[in-house]
Structures are given as structure tokens and as C-alpha cells.
Amino acid sequence: MEYLYDGSFDGLLTCIHHHYYREAADGIYQLQYYHPTLMVNSMAVMTDLLLAKRVYRAIEKKISPEALENIYHVYLSSSSDKENLILNYLRLGFKIGSQVDLHLTHPHVYPIHKLDRKVSLEVHRLLGLLRFKDTGRFLYAVMSPDHHILVLIADHFADRLAGERWIIHDQKRKLAIVYDGQYDNNQKSALQHKWYLTDFAGQVDDSITREEEHWQQLWQLYFEQISIQSRYNPRLQSQFVPRRYRRHLVEFQS
């Protein structure tokens, strides 16, 4: 049986549940991208939050919290085969428990760790390679990351820029995190502040204020001045700031 889910994490976990309690899965695919074939039965799975929660807990308890984090990161990756990688990994995990992550070179474990590293690397990169501009009403940042990392960077900025209002826009996926900046003194940690994920197909007005232009100009000047000519090394620079990230970086626009 091939299970088709709606693209949500809970949907994916519901499929995992069906694999154990209904019929073994031959594969899990996202409904949207599925091409039916004559030979295999398929079934569209209704996302069931209760079942998803049960699977979530089971992974945490019977395998490990790390395993749960691993599959969440893989789910957020842009790998086309991620659902089946997750299925294989979990099947092994439910068999041998927390030791699953010690089998680093196992064909069902290795790809999971590799994708997890890729996603984590991009999260780390974007914590630095993200630029806000002050529109006068809120801070606005735009990015086009390889993986769906919006939800993984939101907490960081919600804490760091707790007193601001901001939007981080994922142009590729037409999604955004909106943080309303209502600073509440009763709450101790900014991490508890609310941000939410929303569809964001629209365009934000690209014009910038005089003041914004001033700061951008100073930043560009700084960026240029801090480099030492006799150590010029654009290849090294490219390793750290791959070209695809540059179009959203103020300092690379001239």
C-alpha cells in the first residue's frame, strides 16, 4: 500500500501509524506530487492529530528525542524521497531503539544523518546570512533557502529582536514568519513570545526610506573597508557565502 499525505508533519506521522496498525506501507508520498501507477494500491490518508501525537510520543519514548529531531529536520529538507527515508529509519528505530543512531553507516540511518546535517547547516548559515530592512513600520527580511527552515530560525529572532515587529519571508515557498513585537513585561523569556507561520504570496514594497539607505550604505562601506587587499581570496569567500545566497545580501549589491 502506498500512503499519500497532505504534506504536513502530522500527516506523515499518521501514515506511519497506518503502516503499523492497518497495512504495511510500500511507500509514503505527498498527495500533491504523486503519480499513480496501475500496479500498486494507494490511499489518501486523512491527517489525524490524535494518531500523529501518539506516533510522536512513541518515537520520543521508544527511540529517542534525537531521533524525533532528526526526522523533523529531514521532513523539512527538500529531498524528494524524504518520506521513505523517514519510514525506513523509523522501522529500524522501533526495532532496535535508541541505539539506532549508533549505526552511522547503516543504509537506513546514514541518509537521515546526512540530510539532518544539511538542514542544520543551512539553519546555522541563515542565522547570519539574513538581512532585515527597516520599512518604517516593521523589519522585513527575505530569503530563498534550499530547505524549509523558517520554523527553525524563528525562535532565535523572536528572542533576539523581541522588542521589534518583523517579518521573515521565504520567497521560494511563499511563506512567512510574522512576529508582532508586542513586548510583554510579565513574560520573562522572549522565547515565549508568539510568532506565527503564514502564507505570504504577496510582494512587499521594495522602496526604502532615506534612513534605511543611509545604514545600508554604511554597511556596504564597512564590508568593503574591512577586507585586506593583499589577502584577496574570492574562492575562500565563495565557500562560505555561496552565490545563491548573495542576491538577498545588501553587501553583495553594488
Added chain:
Amino acid sequence: MDILNKLKILTGAAKYDVSCSSSGVSRNNQGGTGNTKSFGICHTWSADGRCISLLKLLLSNDCIYDCRYCVNRRSNDIPRASFSARELADLTMQFYRRNYIEGLFLSAAVEKSPDYTMEKIVRVLRLLREEYEFQGYIHVKVIPGADPSLIYQAGLLCDRMSVNIEQPTEKSLRMLAPQKSLPVLYSSMQQLRDKIREHKADRRRFRHTPSFVPAGQSTQMIIGASPDSDLAILHTTQALYQNFGLKRVYFSAYVPVNQDSYLPAITTAPPLLREHRLYQSDWLLRFYHFKAEEIVDEKHAQLETELDPKTAWALRHPEFFPLEVNRASYEELLRVPGIGPKSAGRIVRQRRVAAVSTEQMKKLGVVFKRAQYFVTCKGVYPGDRPFDPAAIRRVMLPESPIKQMSLF
């Protein structure tokens, strides 16, 4: 002078300082702007491939000292500028909220006197931390010879401090920076070390003890401005880690900026490869359990430029190899060229459930090209030639020109 010109002058004057790390302390936002992450965050990389994490600036480049290697030396005829505390604080805040930077790296030329300068630095820190409620990362340079009480005040407001020792030996320092001396620099380092320890111990008992330089102290040495050997540099480095508990010792390949009979000619290229080898050795000291004596000794006072220091060590110690990866300890694995702390950790983890075979080494992150000559996996030696240091050295050398055999 407008802010654009000031920024231009005072960035240009600060760029030879190497340290840019924003790591070593985790702090959540307590109701202002900013936080810090223990792993540090780089925000961009300039055209020379160096990371930009902190806004690195001099408060002023107006210096009373005349250090020979420095662009800002008194006898140089260059434009001078100073930031006001507010200008600098505004710049930091505006860059920070746009996520350009992780924080501020504040240094200064010695203006009027060390105390005068250090006081000015403390004023900037006060403004940022108290009025602007800035909670991002701040790295402050200790002005050599400043009053300990001023250094202490600054330490309560910043995350990391550094005292630049500039040269590995007193002799070189005397020659190139006649107004500085190692004992004075060491006494500042000692003060920082003692206060850091004291505050750490107190914080364990009393929750409200303020933190003092929570990300620790670092220093920097200029490489290639004096004739000191790598032996002297690495021994000084090791002593600094041991005696003062430094987090980092930075090396900076000397970029000739001044014409001076005591210095390499102005046309000399910065010794970048040497700097790279020194950093590799520094990594061996900090993460690979090596001692400076193992990396360089009287017979090998300079690091080899063609081989990395670990491979050089391994080829001098054939009795240690080949090593069976399934039995060697973590520390032993770290000695294998091509295996680092990460891959060694992975080997040790996988070993708990399954023996590691040759084919799996690459998947575990081992640089097999180098490691193959120094290990066995389940008793099998995977190298493409027998374990012979001279032969291995030949294949490890960078693009060694293949000599045609002469017929006669």
C-alpha cells in the same frame, strides 16, 4: 567629519586585528535587544575570505605610540578620526537590528594615555549596555598599561577581552614596539584570569554575582614581522593556554604597511601559508591533545610548509602506525592524519554496535586519502602502497612534480 568618513578611516585602521569570533557565551534576551549563542554566528565573509561576525572598529586611531608594524603609529602621516560614544552605539544598534552583525569588537589607539583611552571605552560600553539595553556580543581590547580598575569595569560590561601580545618574545616586542613590554601585558592577562575565576566561583554560590568576561580572553601575535621561529611561537602559545587559560591565540600574517629598516620590505607578501600551518598546530594543541614539543623541536624549529603538522608528526613516528581503528582509543585516533574530533567520535560510536570496515571510513567523515596509510580496519591495511614513511611522504606532497627517469 561625517560618519561615512569616520567609518572608512576607523575600519581601515582596525582591519588588521584578527579576532572576530562571537562564541563562548549563551545569553537570552532579558528585555532589551540581542542575545548571544555559545557557538557564535558569522554574518558574512569579506573579499579576503575572512568572516565578519562583529563590527570591528577603533574608537580612535590617534595614537601616542610608535609601534613599527602598525598603520596607526604616531609617525605615520594619515588622516585621524574618533567616534563619539553615541555615534558608535547608534552604529552598533542599527547594524545589529538589521542582522548585519553579531555584536561589537571595540579597540582603540592609545589616545593621550592608556587610562584616558580605557575610560572612553568604558563609556561606550555603559551607553550600549545601560541606555540602549544592548545584549549582543561585545569584545573589548585591553589597552596595555591601563589601570586595573578600569579594565575591571570594562570586563563587567563585555563578553570577551583580549590583550594583544603582538610578538612571541620580549626581544622582538622591544624592537618593534618600544613602548610595550611583555611583563605589563602578562600582568593584565593575569588580572583577567584571576577575576574570571573569582566571578565563576562566586556565581556558583550566589546567583546574582555579575558575570565577568564570560566568554573568556584571547590574544593575538603578528607572524613574520620579527625573525622568531615557529618553535618560539608555539611554545609561547602553549604557555599562554596553560598559564592564563586563554580561549584562543590568534596569528596574523604580517602585512607590510610601513617602510622600516627593522621590518620586512614593503613589497613582501604576507606569509599566509605559514600562518595556516600555525593555525593547524594551534588546533592540534587545543583539540587533538598534542604538546608543542611534539610538533616542533630544536631539530625541527620551523613547521614544514609542504605538509600539515599532523602528517609531519606521523611520518616522524612510524612506530605508532598503522593503527587498528576498531581497537585504538579516541586519543590515538586523533593522531591519525585524516581523522579529526568529529570522525574519531563517529568511529568510537559506531564501534559500540558494529566493527568499522574500510568502506565505511569515508561515510564516517574520514579523509581517506590521507588516513589509508596509517590505519588498519578489521586487520586489513587499506593503503595503496606499503607503510613506508619515505614513500608515503612522496605521495602526500602537494602535486610533487613527477621526475622522468633518466635513461643514462
